[in-house]
Amino acid sequence: MAILDVKGLCKSFGSLVAASDINVSVDSHEVVGIIGANGAGKTTFVNLVTGYLKPTRGSIQFDGRNITRMPPRAIIRAGISRSFQVPQVFGSASIFDNVLIALGIAHDGQFPVWRPLRRADLVSAADQILDRFGIAAHRDDRASQVSQGVRKLMDIAMATVHRPRLLLLDEPTSGVSVEQKFALMDVIMAALRAENITVLFVEHDMDIVARYATRVLAFYDGTIIADGVPQDVIEDPQVRRYIIGEQLRLKAEP
Amino acid sequence: MKRDRTMACIAVVLIALAVGAPLVPSWVVFIGIISLAKGLVVLGLLVLWRTGLVSFGQSLYYALGAYAVGLAYRHTGLTDAFVAVALAAAVAGVVAFVLGFLLAGYRDLFFAMLSLAFAMILYGVLVKSETLGSTDGFAIPVPTFAGFKPGGADAQGNQIMLFVFTAICTFAACYVAQRYLASTAGHLTTAIRDNEIRVEYLGYSVKRAIHTKYVLAAMFAGIGGALVSMSVGHIDPEMAYWTTAGEFVFVAILSGPASVAAPFVGSILFELTRSYAMEYTPHTWHLVLGAALLIVIMFLPNGLWSLFRKSARAT
Numbered sequence: 001m002a003i004l005d006v007k008g009l010c011k012s013f014g015s016l017v018a019a020s021d022i023n024v025s026v027d028s029h030e031v032v033g034i035i036g037a038n039g040a041g042k043t044t045f046v047n048l049v050t051g052y053l054k055p056t057r058g059s060i061q062f063d064g065r066n067i068t069r070m071p072p073r074a075i076i077r078a079g080i081s082r083s084f085q086v087p088q089v090f091g092s093a094s095i096f097d098n099v100l101i102a103l104g105i106a107h108d109g110q111f112p113v114w115r116p117l118r119r120a121d122l123v124s125a126a127d128q129i130l131d132r133f134g135i136a137a138h139r140d141d142r143a144s145q146v147s148q149g150v151r152k153l154m155d156i157a158m159a160t161v162h163r164p165r166l167l168l169l170d171e172p173t174s175g176v177s178v179e180q181k182f183a184l185m186d187v188i189m190a191a192l193r194a195e196n197i198t199v200l201f202v203e204h205d206m207d208i209v210a211r212y213a214t215r216v217l218a219f220y221d222g223t224i225i226a227d228g229v230p231q232d233v234i235e236d237p238q239v240r241r242y243i244i245g246e247q248l249r250l251k252a253e254p
Numbered sequence: 255m256k257r258d259r260t261m262a263c264i265a266v267v268l269i270a271l272a273v274g275a276p277l278v279p280s281w282v283v284f285i286g287i288i289s290l291a292k293g294l295v296v297l298g299l300l301v302l303w304r305t306g307l308v309s310f311g312q313s314l315y316y317a318l319g320a321y322a323v324g325l326a327y328r329h330t331g332l333t334d335a336f337v338a339v340a341l342a343a344a345v346a347g348v349v350a351f352v353l354g355f356l357l358a359g360y361r362d363l364f365f366a367m368l369s370l371a372f373a374m375i376l377y378g379v380l381v382k383s384e385t386l387g388s389t390d391g392f393a394i395p396v397p398t399f400a401g402f403k404p405g406g407a408d409a410q411g412n413q414i415m416l417f418v419f420t421a422i423c424t425f426a427a428c429y430v431a432q433r434y435l436a437s438t439a440g441h442l443t444t445a446i447r448d449n450e451i452r453v454e455y456l457g458y459s460v461k462r463a464i465h466t467k468y469v470l471a472a473m474f475a476g477i478g479g480a481l482v483s484m485s486v487g488h489i490d491p492e493m494a495y496w497t498t499a500g501e502f503v504f505v506a507i508l509s510g511p512a513s514v515a516a517p518f519v520g521s522i523l524f525e526l527t528r529s530y531a532m533e534y535t536p537h538t539w540h541l542v543l544g545a546a547l548l549i550v551i552m553f554l555p556n557g558l559w560s561l562f563r564k565s566a567r568a569t
Contacts, residue, residue, distance in 0.1 A: 050455070071454075071459075072454045072455055073454050073455075073456075073457045073458060073459055076455060076456065076457035077457050081455070082455060084451075088449055088451050088452040088455065089448075089449065089452060090444070090445045090448040090449055090452065091448050091449070092444060092447075092448050093444065093445070093448065097441070100441075101438065101441050101442070101445050101456075102456050104437075104438030104441065105438055105442075105453075105456045105457055105458045106456070106457065108437075108438045110458075110459075110462070111439070111466075112437055112438035112439045113433075113434055113437050113439045113440070113466065114433055114434075114437055115437055115438070116433075116436045116437060117436065117437060117438045117440070117441050118436070158452070158456065159455070161456070162456075162457060
């Protein structure tokens, strides 16, 4: 059953067309990789679905509900969450406090002015999340002083506190060393599988895409040029030409 | 989890001050009332400051609170301090709720200047309005407490009662501020300063959070204005003027944003410094205050309260 249904989605910035007639349907529990060169429209697509940008045309349905022009906070409450290419955290707070504040917002409703944030149930839940994402060792470190990998995990951990049904990850392994990328993705995917979350992730590394995605969307010039299982999309002639690059492919062949 | 003893300490200090009030000269009691009342205005600034917002227009709500008390007396004969303070808080809160829809969309210098603009509009209205006393303002009587005037004709006795009442208001405001700052919304103060995008993507409206803080700060300022007006017995448009607003920002910087008690410590020191400076250097007292602020900014960038933290760490 489709959890996300995007029809005829377009976004223009003046004469620049950033998204052009995007049509895609995502089923529950899929893990969808989004690939494309820089400027292909991947992040624009994520920004449109999560309300950061308003589409010029088209519609976005989430679980049968029209969320096309909703503000980000309403979309989050509806059950979609996201992480960012540059992790969006509270730099002056500790890792633990970042997650605790996220939990407080998720649990205390729209006017959380009286109940203390540091109460036993939230503190325990925050510690469990830190454990699940493997960052408990950094619990009391300030968010601005930890590595990019830890910040990425924290960003995603904070995005999951609302127990979203659909999570969009914008380049979860960017800025992380090659050796750490798979370890990072293992932690992320294990944590998300435990929560039964449908995932769309933007990624440039084809090895990561091939290993973790069950389906791939290839973006070029603001639209989807290929959609299917990873192997088929990676072998698609248009994808080879515009995204992966013929030379790179030839180099990779024995 | 470490237990926070801030409220217990505030209660002990306020009780000690209230018990000691009859033993000190009347000018000390007067300075005590003014300090605590203005500290309430600064307490609201602290809530905003933690979010990275500085309001140069809290004099708007300070004056609104005072004029609400004065006009209620003029038109209805109301002198009850409890009702007057509630009325001042309500008037300031309602006006802040309306203006907050506009102000919550601004940050940094724009927020500061826009808040100042509203204060100056009120000042202009008060100065030009004969019915509101114009530049002279008007007098208001000694307050009663639930129909009771403890001092009778004795001015000192009435001031002491008003000091006790101010101390109770101060404790109540500190308790509300402390609960608020310990809540999820309170923790959003620094979170918003760090990263507004993340707050929105956690499902909370940044504008709503700022709007709430703005209304809370205005209500504290309104109560402060009401208490000062009852103590001085007179209100005038200077209460809305930018120099009054600047004084609150001055005390906020002097105090630091670390604790709900800090604004009151800063306010007491400010009023004492000003009183002595005016007494001993009547022509250069501004210089003394400026030098004091300069020293604090250079050596205690987090305000006077950082002295308490340093001594707590040392022990």
